Amino acid sequence: MTEPLKIGVIGLGRAFTLMLPTFATDPRIALVAASDPRPDARECFAQEFDARVFEDAETLCADPDVKAVYIASPHQFHVAHVKCAARHGKHVLVEKPMALTIDDGREMIAAAKAANIKLLVGHSHSFDLPYLRTRAMIRSGAYGRVRMINALNFTDFLYRPRRPEELDTKAGGGVVFSQAAHQVDIVRLLAEASATSVRAFTGNWDAARNTEGAYTAQIKFDDGSFASLTYSGYAHFDTDEFMGWSGELGQPRDADASYGRARQALQKATSVADEIAMKNVRAYGIAGRDAFRAGDNLAHNHFGLVIASCERADLRPLPHGVMVYGDQKRHLDELPSPNIPRSEVIDELYDAVMSGVPPLHSGEWGLATLEICLAILESAKTGREVELK
Ligand SMILES: NC(=O)c1ccc[n+]([C@@H]2O[C@H](COP(=O)([O-])OP(=O)(O)OC[C@H]3O[C@@H](n4cnc5c(N)ncnc54)[C@H](O)[C@@H]3O)[C@@H](O)[C@H]2O)c1
Structure with missing residues (x-):
């Protein structure tokens, strides 16, 4: 045993x-x-x-x-x-x-x-099986080298209930610290090369949630490949639409019923204490007994649309497998449903x-991702491309 x-x-x-x-x-x-x-x-x-x-x-x-x-x-x-x-x-x-x-x-x-x-x-x-499978397919050499990666994720991140520091960039708030960490990890996993520079823009366009709610970033890698990453947490378009309405946690989503729900719910919070209490309902504890618990037959977790363009195919990780768009045909490399999520x-x-x-x-892996997240913030602030160490 x-x-x-x-x-x-x-x-x-x-x-x-x-x-x-x-x-x-x-x-x-x-x-x-x-x-x-x-x-x-x-x-x-x-x-x-x-x-x-x-x-x-x-x-x-x-x-x-x-x-x-x-x-x-x-x-x-x-x-x-x-x-x-x-x-x-x-x-x-x-x-x-x-x-x-x-x-x-x-x-x-x-x-x-x-x-x-x-x-x-x-x-x-980047732990999710569809990304690991995509990396294994790239490593097999069957599709040639990775030349370009596009990652796009639109969510309601900024309108989920938050602690005050989650809305204060200096304290680690905003989507760059919390969400780019996922997207950069995925892109680095698939690129399998060292990132050399970052040019980025960030968006902060709701004064009531005064931190980065969106970004777009271009990353160059030392083997000549490059990536484009875009994220919006402004709760309008939702990239789950591109994932067959399978949610980030592999849960089925009802597009119409869930539309606008995060913004609506947040309107009930009229103070910081209210919002923290709302956040704790989604956390573990007596208040959060009904927080999401994964059930059987879920799809895999995902982080929005990702396309790795190799020399002879585009590879697109999905909640149930990896779609391969080859020179002659496209096919789904299917994955079994997760018995245990994550x-x-x-x-x-x-x-x-x-x-x-x-x-x-490892710690070194996490640090390299953090360096890119910090470079996204710096590049947006200075208007310059940031060289990575
Ligand atoms: N990987 C993911 O999918 C994912 C999802 C959400 C959050 N996170 C990460 O998890 C971390 C926590 O975020 P969260 O959204 O769960 O926040 P949260 O506020 O829901 O939970 C934080 C918990 O830590 C407790 N806490 C505060 N100070 C503590 C201390 N000194 N010692 C022990 N516990 C303490 C709080 O009471 C609370 O229960 C963040 O770094 C966030 O980026 C990761």
């Missing part, structure tokens, strides 16, 4: 609810402890998993039964929480973006190295911690 990896969770918010169906159903994982300042989330977790709960992260990291921690606290705490886990010798899966500055990212990597623990950054959508995250985490397999989504 597989020995389960004993995980402690730091931060029982929205991100945790999205990983919960994975953790709760994958036999390779045992949830043994959690920490969160919200008492109702702690109470729920203790009951649901018959597990230990703590108010602060340090006590959780000191728990001798915890072998690895999943850090899903707000961005600004990631650096302190990773360093704390490393001090206590715990392996780490930290949510994206790994940090808000390059220096913090470097400190996290150094702390992990010094403590000899594994540091992985995720979940990001199980690819556990594949990588489990192999890294239990068998010492070097993870793809």
Whole structure:
């Protein structure tokens, strides 16, 4: 029988609810402890998993039964929480973006190295099977080299309930920190080359949500290939229309019924406290008991339209496979439905911690993605192309 990896969770918010169906159903994982300042989330977790709960992260990291921690606290705490886990010798899966500055990212990597623990950054959508399959197809050489990648995602991100810092770029708010981290990861995964420069524009056109709600970025790679990434979180057009109305989490969506829902719901929040309370309804805890739980027969997670143009075909990852547009014909390279959503995250985490397999989504990987996200903000501000290190 597989020995389960004993995980402690730091931060029982929205991100945790999205990983919960994975953790709760994958036999390779045992949830043994959690920490969160919200008492109702702690109470729920203790009951649901018959597990230990703590108010602060340090006590959780000191728990001798915890072998690895999943850090899903707000961005600004990631650096302190990773360093704390490393001090206590715990392996780490930290949510994206790994940090808000390059220096913090470097400190996290150094702390992990010094403590000899594994540091992985995720979940990001580059873990999703359709992207991994597309990469394997590119690697097979059957379609020639990748020359260009286009990634396009339109969502309602900015109108989902938010904490104040999520709407303040200086504190890590806006779609570049939170959403480009996914899109850049996917593009880097498929390009399999080092990014050399970024030219970008960002959009901030709702004074009531005063942060980046949109961006478009061009990335050059050292092998001559290039990528174009566009994101809008302004809740108008929705790229799920291009994905057969399969949602980001693989859930079927009703296009008409869901149209305008995020904006409408947000109108009920008349104060910051109201909005935080609304956000917590989508998080783990008593208020969030009805938060989305993945069921059977879902499609794969996705992050909008992605097309990798190779010399002899365009490859388009989809929720059920990869569509190949070749010279003579097009066909769907079908993927089985996921038994456990996001199980690819556990594949990588489990192999890294239990068998010492070097993870793809390492600290260095996360840092390279963060560098591009920061370059998007810098290029938009200065009006210049930003060279990457
Ligand atoms: N990969 C994904 O699909 C995905 C989705 C959503 C969020 N995220 C990431 O997860 C992180 C959290 O975002 P969220 O939307 O879940 O926020 P959230 O506000 O819903 O949840 C954060 C949780 O952390 C708790 N918390 C705050 N301070 C803490 C501390 N010091 N110690 C322990 N817990 C603490 C909060 O009480 C809350 O329960 C962010 O970095 C975000 O980018 C990833």
